[in-house]
Amino acid sequence: MEEVNDIAFRILCKKAGAGITYTGMIHPQDKREINLEDKPVLQLFCTTTKNIKEFMKKYNSKVSGWDFNLGCPAKTARKHGFGVFLHHDLKSIEEILQTIRQNTKKFFSIKLRKSKYTKEIIKIAEKYCDAICIHPRTQQQGYSGIIDLEFAEKIKKQTKLPIIYSGNVVSESGGPHSGDKKNVEKFLKTFDYVMIGRRAIGNPNIFSKFSGNKKNFTFKDYLKLAEKYKLPFRQIKFQAMQFTKNQRNAKEIRLEIFKIKTLKKLKEFTYNVFS
Numbered sequence: 116m117e118e119v120n121d122i123a124f125r126i127l128c129k130k131a132g133a134g135i136t137y138t139g140m141i142h143p144q145d146k147r148e149i150n151l152e153d154k155p156v157l158q159l160f161c162t163t164t165k166n167i168k169e170f171m172k173k174y175n176s177k178v179s180g181w182d183f184n185l186g187c188p189a190k191t192a193r194k195h196g197f198g199v200f201l202h203h204d205l206k207s208i209e210e211i212l213q214t215i216r217q218n219t220k221k222f223f224s225i226k227l228r229k230s231k232y233t234k235e236i237i238k239i240a241e242k243y244c245d246a247i248c249i250h251p252r253t254q255q256q257g258y259s260g261i262i263d264l265e266f267a268e269k270i271k272k273q274t275k276l277p278i279i280y281s282g283n284v285v286s287e288s289g290g291p292h293s294g295d296k297k298n299v300e301k302f303l304k305t306f307d308y309v310m311i312g313r314r315a316i317g318n319p320n321i322f323s324k325f326s327g328n329k330k331n332f333t334f335k336d337y338l339k340l341a342e343k344y345k346l347p348f349r350q351i352k353f354q355a356m357q358f359t360k361n362q363r364n365a366k367e368i369r370l371e372i373f374k375i376k377t378l379k380k381l382k383e384f385t386y387n388v389f390s
């Protein structure tokens with residue numbers, strides 16, 4: 116997830132038991148250095164093949180795989196035509212998937228939303244990809260509203276590619292539309308893998324619940340890694356806010372964190388808050 120999946124957070128998710136972690140979306144023309152020491156799957160977004168080859172040459176040995184984003188519903192995606200807004204352009208999608216495939220032998224997946232083009236895109240993906248991740252909501256739905264499970268099930272039947280299911284996957288206490296206490300078991304009866312998004316934000320321990328791992332990470336663990344990888348203060352502060360999620364008085368704590376302007380102060384404040 117964009118903003119959320121920095122290297123320190125990804126490492127905690129892996130330690131807790133996540134099988135694969137993904138980076139947030141990265142544009143192949145982005146010149147910033149990316150630390151991939153933890154070997155995530157790197158997710159690309161773009162509308163043309165420009166610079167894909169050069170970008171992949173630089174990072175292919177450092178990642179465990181590649182993903183192409185065809186799901187982003189955001190305003191910026193609409194403005195530039197990427198993510199779910201590229202769905203209608205099957206020609207560009209084929210060129211991009213082909214280019215990615217030509218530049219790696221590693222695992223390669225696509226992340227898709229529900230649209231009238233999804234089935235056509237899957238036919239193209241079958242030529243180049245190793246797996247498909249489906250989030251069965253439309254662009255208009257964003258991240259809320261009823262998930263079209265039937266649509267995802269049809270996709271599963273349509274293709275032999277493994278399907279990673281994404282959307283309201285929970286480990287306990289039920290999601291807003293799940294109706295189940297542990298819907299992951301239900302999803303895994305139909306799909307090959309599940310992806311956990313929002314429930315992991317500020318809570319990498321969610322993966323421990325699936326892996327049976329006894330690890331319990333707090334913001335202090337995040338902080339150690341964030342310092343090791345020299346993440347910017349802005350990012351560390353953002354994650355501190357997210358980790359308050361399961362704290363008592365979370366709102367008050369967030370307000371205090373919001374006011375903090377230095378790493379030293381953030382460390383002092385969070386030392387007692389996150390035990």
Ligand SMILES: Cc1cc2nc3c(=O)[nH]c(=O)nc-3n(C[C@H](O)[C@H](O)[C@H](O)COP(=O)(O)O)c2cc1C
Binds near residue numbers: 116140284313
């Ligand atoms: C803040 C945020 C950032 C996200 N960033 C990405 C992204 O960069 N790439 C992507 O494929 N999906 C992204 N997603 C979508 C999630 O991967 C996931 O498909 C969606 O949230 C539904 O799953 P969930 O109910 O487990 O959250 C993002 C979602 C959120 C809420």
